[in-house]
Structure formats: structure tokens, C-alpha cells
Amino acid sequence: MNYDKIDKKARKVMETNDRGLYTVPTKGLYPYQWNWDSAFAAWGFSSFDPKRAWAELETLFQGQWDTGMVPHIVFHKQSYGYFPGPDVWDIPRVPHTSGISQPPIAATMARSVYEADKHYGRVHMELLFGRLVSWHRWWMRNRVEDGMVAITHPWESGRDNALDWDAALAGVDTSQVCEYHRSDTDHVDPSMRPSQLDYDRYVALVQLARESNWDEKTIAEKSPFRVADVGMTFMFLRACRDLLSIAAEFDQGTDEIEGWIQTLKQGVKSHWNEARGFYDSVNLRTGAFTNTLSSASFLNWYAGIRDDRQLKHLHRILDQVRYGIPSLDPEDPHFDKLRYWRGPVWGMMNALIGIGLAETGHTVLAERLRKDTQELIAEHGFYEYFCPVDGASAGGGAFTWTAAIWLTWASPHAKGRF
Numbered sequence: 001m002n003y004d005k006i007d008k009k010a011r012k013v014m015e016t017n018d019r020g021l022y023t024v025p026t027k028g029l030y031p032y033q034w035n036w037d038s039a040f041a042a043w044g045f046s047s048f049d050p051k052r053a054w055a056e057l058e059t060l061f062q063g064q065w066d067t068g069m070v071p072h073i074v075f076h077k078q079s080y081g082y083f084p085g086p087d088v089w090d091i092p093r094v095p096h097t098s099g100i101s102q103p104p105i106a107a108t109m110a111r112s113v114y115e116a117d118k119h120y121g122r123v124h125m126e127l128l129f130g131r132l133v134s135w136h137r138w139w140m141r142n143r144v145e146d147g148m149v150a151i152t153h154p155w156e157s158g159r160d161n162a163l164d165w166d167a168a169l170a171g172v173d174t175s176q177v178c179e180y181h182r183s184d185t186d187h188v189d190p191s192m193r194p195s196q197l198d199y200d201r202y203v204a205l206v207q208l209a210r211e212s213n214w215d216e217k218t219i220a221e222k223s224p225f226r227v228a229d230v231g232m233t234f235m236f237l238r239a240c241r242d243l244l245s246i247a248a249e250f251d252q253g254t255d256e257i258e259g260w261i262q263t264l265k266q267g268v269k270s271h272w273n274e275a276r277g278f279y280d281s282v283n284l285r286t287g288a289f290t291n292t293l294s295s296a297s298f299l300n301w302y303a304g305i306r307d308d309r310q311l312k313h314l315h316r317i318l319d320q321v322r323y324g325i326p327s328l329d330p331e332d333p334h335f336d337k338l339r340y341w342r343g344p345v346w347g348m349m350n351a352l353i354g355i356g357l358a359e360t361g362h363t364v365l366a367e368r369l370r371k372d373t374q375e376l377i378a379e380h381g382f383y384e385y386f387c388p389v390d391g392a393s394a395g396g397g398a399f400t401w402t403a404a405i406w407l408t409w410a411s412p413h414a415k416g417r418f
């Protein structure tokens with residue numbers, strides 16, 4: 001395998017998706033700037049162009065609301081043929097944005113970008129720090145319940161059609177959904193995307209929040225959908241730890257962030273589904289576990305939670321598929337190997353899980369995951385996601401975050417720095 005050539009291709013994917021000061025996840029399917037995609041992109045750029053890495057993060061934060069919220073999409077430049085576009089979200093600010101957020105991994109990636117080149121990054125980190133703090137404060141004020149991070153829309157989780165959301169989504173009334181044309185299935189085979197019923201529910205939730213003027217309190221009162229997302233809690237806890245280390249390095253106050261970390265560490269305990277023996281999401285409207293073992297459940301090590309009770313599941317799953325970790329347990333009756341977050345393997349999730357495993361001393365497992373992901377991408381390309389059984393490519397092609405994690409983590413030439 002000519003890895004130099006694949007490294008070059010990865011850079012090419014990122015350059016092709018580069019729109020100057022931000023990248024799109026992939027051309028066509030996702031024509032705007034997405035929140036956590038951009039954090040991964042910044043990480044990827046840091047391997048060959050630190051200046052461009054900081055620009056990516058700074059452009060993302062141009063979309064930050066006065067409340068501190070950083071939206072899941074920033075619509076810098078109108079692109080027809082994407083649904084739901086800025087007109088549907090109807091947010092009166094410039095640049096136009098969506099009205100929900102996404103996994104807050106920016107602090108973690110910013111720290112890594114900074115560490116790649118401290119001299120150049122110092123001033124950028126200093127400027128971004130306050131914005132990161134205000135975003136984290138927004139989560140703590142509006143979304144942290146019993147120490148767990150609540151989402152108000154499946155899109156906010158970054159795992160759009162994960163099984164975790166099904167029970168809560170069943171309570172969403174779709175009778176008032178406006179007529180719309182979903183454009184995702186113009187680009188990708190519908191069998192690899194969320195179902196039509198799910199999509200109607202997504203749109204209904206956007207309408208409900210828009211009618212609530214995007215007011216967090218009103219949404220919390222009115223919406224049937226409120227789920228404590230296990231992936232979000234782990235990623236946010238990790239991001240708070242990274243923010244804390246930045247704060248310490250820059251002689252900023254650390255008490256507030258330390259308090260957040262304590263709250264979230266307590267919250268992690270409420271995600272433990274004792275009956276099933278894994279970390280799980282919780283439907284906050286009923287208090288019930290979702291009984292879903294997804295790839296997000298395995299982010300505990302990444303969050304700094306050294307709890308090995310899930311190792312037996314991890315070994316079992318790795319034995320059942322060729323390329324771990326699938327987005328849903330292959331033994332779950334809903335496992336669907338090509339349908340988005342209900343079975344496929346996502347390279348960036350493997351990267352986060354692998355980093356956590358490596359940091360907590362599970363080096364053999366971490367290395368296996370890295371090697372499997374390396375082979376997957378080297379043989380099948382920079383796709384959005386893949387079949388975990390045979391590696392068949394799925395979703396969008398030439399994908400930014402797949403290229404980014406190749407350059408920073410999966411390639412044999414990656415520095416392995418985090």
C-alpha cells in the first residue's frame with residue numbers, strides 16, 4: 001500500500017472541500033459549515049497548515065449566538081438544494097445559522113491544534129478561549145440535567161437516526177409538518193439514510209422550536225423530545241477537561257470549569273444501565289433508558305472515565321464485525337449495516353474511541369482500532385461511513401472528517417498526537 005499517495009489524497013479531499021475560511025463536510029450533500037465536522041477539519045488541517053486550522057475554528061464561532069450557543073450549521077453562503085436551509089430555521093442574525101447545536105468537541109480539537117504549534121497558536125487560543133467558555137456555560141445552564149447533557153433534536157447529537165431517539169421520537173406529532181422536499185436522498189441511496197417518518201419528525205421538531213422563538217425554556221416545556229445523550233455527556237466532559245487545561249496554561253480561573261467536570265462526572269453514573277451492563281442514553285420525559293448499545297457508549301475512556309465494565313461488549317463486537325466499532329450493536333434487532341447511525345462504522349468515532357483507549361492504557365485495543373480504520377480507508381476511500389462487516393463504502397464520498405482523521409490518527413505517518 002502506498003501510504004504517501006493516500007496522505008496526499010487526504011489533503012486533496014480537505015482542499016477540495018475548503019471554501020476559503022471553512023470547509024464543507026462534502027460537496028453537494030452538505031454544502032455549509034457544520035459544527036463538529038469543522039472541529040475535526042481543524043484537527044486535520046493542523047497536520048499540515050496550522051493557520052488554516054485556526055481559521056476553521058474562528059469561522060465556526062462567527063455563528064455563535066449571544067446566548068453562547070454555537071449552532072450546528074452556519075450558512076455562510078446560500079446554496080440551493082439543501083433542506084432545511086436558512087429560510088426554514090428562520091434565525092434573524094448574520095451569518096444565518098441553524099437553531100440547535102452539535103457535539104461540543106471544539107475545545108478538545110482547539111487544544112490539539114494549539115499543541116501542534118504553540119508559538120503560532122498562542123494568540124488564536126487566547127482569543128478563542130472566552131468563546132469556548134461561553135459555549136460550555138450555555139450547555140451547563142440550559143442542557144445539563146442531573147449531570148447529563150440533554151439534546152432537543154436528534155440532529156444535535158450528530159448521530160441523527162440513532163436508535164437512542166426512537167422512543168422519544170414516537171411522541172412527536174407530525175400532522176402539522178409543512179410540505180418539503182428532502183434533498184439528502186437526491187444524493188444518497190435512501191436505504192442508507194433516515195426513514196421518511198424520522199425525517200417528518202425532525203422537521204416537526206424544528207417547527208416546534210421555531211414557533212417557540214428558539215427560547216430554551218419554552219422548548220424544554222413544550223417539546224416531547226428531550227433525551228440525555230450518552231455520547232454528548234462523554235464528549236462534553238472530555239471537552240471540559242481540555243478547556244480546564246487550556247485555562248490553567250493561560251492563567252485563567254479554573255474553579256467554574258472544575259465545577260462543571262464534577263457535575264458531569266456525577267452525571268455519567270446516571271447513564272449506567274445496570275440491567276444491560278453498558279452506558280446508555282436516557283429519555284428525560286420518562287426517565288427510561290433507551291437500551292441502546294451504540295458506538296457512543298464506548299466514549300467513556302475518551303471522557304477520562306476509566307471504567308472497564310464495557311470491555312466484554314467491546315471484544316464481542318470486535319469479533320462480530322471486521323471493522324469496529326459499528327454505530328449499533330450487531331446483535332441488536334435494529335442493526336442495519338448500511339443505514340447511517342444504525343449500524344455503519346464511522347471513522348471519526350473510531351478515532352475518538354481509539355484515543356480514549358490509548359490514553360487509558362488499552363494500547364492493544366487502541367492499536368487494533370487504528371489499524372482496522374487505516375485499512376478501511378486505504379482500501380475503500382474517504383467515505384462518510386462504511387459497512388462494518390465488509391467495509392463497503394456508504395453515504396457521501398470525499399468526506400472532510402474521514403480525511404482529517406486519516407491525517408491525524410489513522411495514517412501510518414500520523415503523529416498520533418492528541
Ligand code: GLC
Pocket residue numbers: 025030034035036037157158159160
Ligand atoms: C450528518 C451527521 C452529522 C454530521 C453532518 C455533516 O447529519 O449525522 O453528524 O455533522 O451529517 O457531516
